[in-house]
Amino acid sequence: MIEATLCFPLREGGDADEEVLLIEKRRGLGEGWYNGPGGKCEPGETPRECAVRETEEEVGLEVTDLEKAGELTFLLDGEAHTFCHVYRSRSFEGEPTSSEEAYPEWVPVDDVPYDRMWDDDHLWLPGVLEGNTVAGEFRFEGGEPLDEAAFVDHDLEWGVSLESRE
Numbered sequence: 662m663i664e665a666t667l668c669f670p671l672r673e674g675g676d677a678d679e680e681v682l683l684i685e686k687r688r689g690l691g692e693g694w695y696n697g698p699g700g701k702c703e704p705g706e707t708p709r710e711c712a713v714r715e716t717e718e719e720v721g722l723e724v725t726d727l728e729k730a731g732e733l734t735f736l737l738d739g740e741a742h743t744f745c746h747v748y749r750s751r752s753f754e755g756e757p758t759s760s761e762e763a764y765p766e767w768v769p770v771d772d773v774p775y776d777r778m779w780d781d782d783h784l785w786l787p788g789v790l791e792g793n794t795v796a797g798e799f800r801f802e803g804g805e806p807l808d809e810a811a812f813v814d815h816d817l818e819w820g821v822s823l824e825s826r827e
């Protein structure tokens with residue numbers, strides 16, 4: 662099973678609207694869709710270290726004080742495919758810049774482009790951006806790659822305790 666991360670930097674935008682930093686992914690899984698910065702964990706790396714590294718690599722932002730917001734399991738044809746650790750952060754340095762992997766974009770949290778994201782994201786990301794914690798299982802069918810499989814059903818649990826988790 663792949664272990665991966667997502668990180669959602671948050672800031673106060675104009676008119677005191679809350680904004681989240683999304684990326685438009687330029688290659689790999691989910692290419693052409695919006696997501697948070699993130700990616701696969703490397704051997705010997707904690708998920709938190711992975712989220713920090715991927716955010717730096719993809720958009721050049723140095724995030725600190727990551728808050729664990731979710732643990733998502735993606736199943737493909739009945740088998741665990743990816744376990745994804747989800748973080749929020751309001752502490753970061755630098756300005757988002759494009760990379761070979763991603764175009765960054767600050768987006769109002771009320772205006773996230775769910776129609777241009779993974780099919781499951783509208784189920785869990787709004788709660789995560791509001792400050793809730795979530796554990797979820799999402800089932801896909803149709804074989805590899807995961808981003809071409811069909812999203813079939815899910816289970817979600819809100820308000821889970823993730824404080825002691827990486």
Ligand SMILES: Nc1nc2c([nH]c(=O)n2[C@H]2C[C@H](O)[C@@H](COP(=O)(O)OP(=O)(O)OP(=O)(O)O)O2)c(=O)[nH]1
Pocket residue numbers: 665666667688689690691696697698699700701735743745779780781782807
């Ligand atoms: N928002 C969202 N993200 C997902 C879903 N499924 C899923 O794997 N992801 C995330 C986990 C990872 O952060 C990311 C895929 O990993 P990645 O970016 O490393 O994939 P890649 O194929 O581009 O890998 P690489 O060659 O760049 O290492 O997508 C989903 O349903 N929703």
